[in-house]
Amino acid sequence: MTSTxxxxxxxxYGGGRMGAGIAHAFLLAGAEVTVVEVDADAxxxxxxxxxxxxxxxxxxxxxxxxxxxVVERLRAVADPEELADCDLVVEAxxxxxxxxxxxxxxxxxxxPGAVLASNTSALSIDRIAGSLAKADRFLGLHFFNPVPASExxxxxxxxxxxxxxxxxxxxxxxxLGKTPITVTDSPGFASSRLGVALAVEAxxxxxxxxxxxxxxxxxxxxxxxxxAGPLRTTDIVGLxxxxxxxxxxxxxxxxxxxxxxxLRQKVAAGELGRKTGQGFYExxxxxxxxx
Numbered sequence: 001m002t003s004t005x006x007x008x009x010x011x012x013y014g015g016g017r018m019g020a021g022i023a024h025a026f027l028l029a030g031a032e033v034t035v036v037e038v039d040a041d042a043x044x045x046x047x048x049x050x051x052x053x054x055x056x057x058x059x060x061x062x063x064x065x066x067x068x069x070v071v072e073r074l075r076a077v078a079d080p081e082e083l084a085d086c087d088l089v090v091e092a093x094x095x096x097x098x099x100x101x102x103x104x105x106x107x108x109x110x111x112p113g114a115v116l117a118s119n120t121s122a123l124s125i126d127r128i129a130g131s132l133a134k135a136d137r138f139l140g141l142h143f144f145n146p147v148p149a150s151e152x153x154x155x156x157x158x159x160x161x162x163x164x165x166x167x168x169x170x171x172x173x174x175x176l177g178k179t180p181i182t183v184t185d186s187p188g189f190a191s192s193r194l195g196v197a198l199a200v201e202a203x204x205x206x207x208x209x210x211x212x213x214x215x216x217x218x219x220x221x222x223x224x225x226x227x228a229g230p231l232r233t234t235d236i237v238g239l240x241x242x243x244x245x246x247x248x249x250x251x252x253x254x255x256x257x258x259x260x261x262x263l264r265q266k267v268a269a270g271e272l273g274r275k276t277g278q279g280f281y282e283x284x285x286x287x288x289x290x291x
């Protein structure tokens with residue numbers, strides 16, 4: 001790899017909240033974007049989601065000019081073969097190792113010239129790369145939710161990732177108007193490992209009756225200037241997502257990441273945070289904490 005320009009044609013495999021956000025970011029930076037979903041209905045919903053997000057970007061002043069001109073560079077499809085001409089493909093499917101390997105090996109066959117990246121927040125880049133023929137052209141690009149507003153992308157470098165690809169990826173992230181941090185492949189990387197450590201301890205404190213959720217969060221927002229407390233952040237991320245990552249980290253790094261009973265109970269009850277309207281807080285339909 002020698003070019004540091006943003007890929008002119010990129011693909012996103014998976015059009016959920018994260019995939020749609022990644023598509024939004026690359027569209028704003030001028031790329032042509034193809035998003036692959038499981039079927040035509042899901043592809044249509046993804047397209048509508050991205051368009052709504054772009055309209056909001058205009059309202060915020062993050063996008064100037066007609067939205068229609070940006071939307072012309074967006075394709076949402078159900079056929080992975082549409083990724084064949086992409087220079088970069090970012091996988092953004094759920095946090096399941098087998099699913100990610102299946103998707104990425106298929107994309108490698110379809111687009112043999114593309115750089116491949118995973119948006120995984122915790123799974124091993126090296127374990128995924130073990131199934132790829134060109135592991136030197138693969139790394140992690142961990143975007144944060146919500147992608148359009150987030151300033152950070154975590155670049156995760158595997159043992160076989162080419163050093164020059166890492167440098168190119170850093171330039172790509174900067175071209176998106178975001179800041180890259182670079183970490184070697186390790187359980188939870190930097191962001192998830194630190195975020196989950198803080199979250200599980202906050203949940204244990206709530207479980208033990210140390211303080212209310214609001215007061216625990218205020219300790220971090222007012223005392224340490226965090227933009228949101230660990231419990232509210234967990235609601236935004238999703239309690240089910242936090243649980244899955246905590247279980248993974250506990251298996252890899254030990255009991256200090258063992259998910260608290262309260263977290264397991266809430267997930268079992270379907271209280272997954274903002275997306276269900278109930279987590280450690282109650283959320284209204286607009287995604288705002290109810291007083």
